Amino acid sequence: MTAEVPVLTLDGAGATGKGTLGLRLADWLGWHFLDSGAFYRALALCALEAGLKPGDERRLVSLAESMELSFKTRDGSARVFLGTREVTAKLRREEVGRAASINAAQPTVRAALLETQRTFLRPPGLVADGRDMGTVVFPRAPLKFYLTASQEQRTLRRHHQLKEMGLDASMAHIGSALSERDQRDGTRTAAPMRPAPDAIFINTTELGRDEVFACAERWVRRRFQVPATEESGAGT
Numbered sequence: 103m104t105a106e107v108p109v110l111t112l113d114g115a116g117a118t119g120k121g122t123l124g125l126r127l128a129d130w131l132g133w134h135f136l137d138s139g140a141f142y143r144a145l146a147l148c149a150l151e152a153g154l155k156p157g158d159e160r161r162l163v164s165l166a167e168s169m170e171l172s173f174k175t176r177d178g179s180a181r182v183f184l185g186t187r188e189v190t191a192k193l194r195r196e197e198v199g200r201a202a203s204i205n206a207a208q209p210t211v212r213a214a215l216l217e218t219q220r221t222f223l224r225p226p227g228l229v230a231d232g233r234d235m236g237t238v239v240f241p242r243a244p245l246k247f248y249l250t251a252s253q254e255q256r257t258l259r260r261h262h263q264l265k266e267m268g269l270d271a272s273m274a275h276i277g278s279a280l281s282e283r284d285q286r287d288g289t290r291t292a293a294p295m296r297p298a299p300d301a302i303f304i305n306t307t308e309l310g311r312d313e314v315f316a317c318a319e320r321w322v323r324r325r326f327q328v329p330a331t332e333e334s335g336a337g338t
C-alpha cells in the first residue's frame with residue numbers, strides 16, 4: 103500500500119492572510135503550494151483579454167481547459183505565468199479579482215479546473231490555499247484551516263498589498279469590493295466559500311504574521327508529526 107501524500111488546506115475570504123501563511127508553511131515544510139485563486143484569476147484575465155461576454159460559459163470552459171498556467175516561487179513570493187508571459191501583477195487587479203469571482207460561480211468552470219488543481223498533490227506534500235480546498239478539492243485533508251479577519255483589517259491589508267505592487271485604490275472602494283466578493287463567493291451554489299466541518303479557525307485580526315504562523319505551526323507539528331527540534335523560521 104502506498105502512503106498518502108499529506109495535504110493541508112487553507113480556506114477563507116480574501117485578505118485574511120491565507121497566501122502569506124500558506125507560502126510560509128510550504129517553505130518551512132518543503133511542500134508544494136497551490137494558489138487556487140490564481141487559477142480563477144488567470145482564467146478571468148484570459149477571458150477579459152479575449153473580450154468574452156460575462157456568462158459565456160462554453161468559451162470560458164474551453165479557455166480553462168487550454169490555459170497554460172505555471173508558478174515559480176522565489177523568496178517567499180509566488181510568480182504566475184501564462185505560457186511564457188508573467189502575469190503576477192495583472193492578476194492582482196481588482197477587475198480581474200471581480201471577474202474571477204463571477205466566473206467561479208459557474209459549476210462547469212469549477213469542474214474544468216478541478217483536476218488540474220488536484221495534480222498539485224505530489225510528494226512530499228501540499229499546502230492548498232483557496233475557498234473550497236477543504237470542502238471540495240481535498241475533502242480528506244488531515245488538517246484544514248479556515249482564516250477570518252475583521253472587514254477593517256482586511257481592507258487595510260488589501261490596500262497595503264496593492265500599494266506594494268504599485269497599484270492603488272481608495273479604502274472605501276477596496277472595502278466594498280471585498281464585501282461584494284464575500285457575498286458572491288459565500289452564497290453561490292457551486293462550492294461556496296465555507297469552513298469544512300473539521301476546519302480549525304484562526305482569526306488573524308489581532309495577529310502579526312509570526313503569530314499566525316506560530317499558531318498554525320503547532321497544529322502542523324501535531325497532525326503531521328513534524329519533530330519539535332526542526333527549525334520553524336517563526337522568528338521567535
Ligand code: DC
Nearest residue numbers: 116138139142202203206232233234
Ligand atoms: O483568493 P483570490 O482572491 O485570488 O480568489 C479570486 C476569486 O477566485 C475569489 O473571489 C473566488 C474565486 N476562487 C474560488 O472560487 N475558489 C477558490 N478555491 C479560489 C478562488
